[in-house]
Amino acid sequence: MNTGLEYQKVCELDEVWEGEMECFEVGGETVLIVHAGDGEVRAYDPACPHQGHALIEGDLEDCVLTCGAHLWQFDVVTGKGINPTDTALISYPVKMKEGAVWVAFPQ
Ligand code: FES
Numbered sequence: 001m002n003t004g005l006e007y008q009k010v011c012e013l014d015e016v017w018e019g020e021m022e023c024f025e026v027g028g029e030t031v032l033i034v035h036a037g038d039g040e041v042r043a044y045d046p047a048c049p050h051q052g053h054a055l056i057e058g059d060l061e062d063c064v065l066t067c068g069a070h071l072w073q074f075d076v077v078t079g080k081g082i083n084p085t086d087t088a089l090i091s092y093p094v095k096m097k098e099g100a101v102w103v104a105f106p107q
Pocket residue numbers: 048049050051052053067068069070071072
C-alpha cells in the first residue's frame with residue numbers, strides 16, 4: 001500500500017538503547033529518536049515546543065522527558081505534555097526495518 005510517506009533511514013536500533021534518546025541528522029533534518037521505557041521507538045522534532053530549547057539536553061526518565069530549559073515535561077509514549085498539559089511534542093511516523101529506524105519527515 002502506498003501511504004504517500006517517504007521514510008528515510010535514521011539509525012540502527014542498537015544505536016539508541018532502551019531508556020535513551022539521541023539526535024540524528026538526515027538530509028538536513030534533525031530528529032530526536034527516543035527509545036522509550038515501553039520498548040517502542042519514537043521520533044520527535046528535537047526542539048521543545050515551549051521556546052525551542054534542544055530536548056536532547058533534557059532528561060529522560062522512564063517515559064518522561066523533562067526539558068532542560070524550563071522543566072516542561074512530556075510523555076514520550078504519547079508525545080503529550082504532562083506539565084503543562086496543553087502542549088505536545090511534534091512527532092514523525094516511524095517504522096522499523098531490518099533492525100533499523102526509519103522516519104518519515106514532513107514534506
Ligand atoms: S524551552 Fe523547553 S521548557 Fe522552555
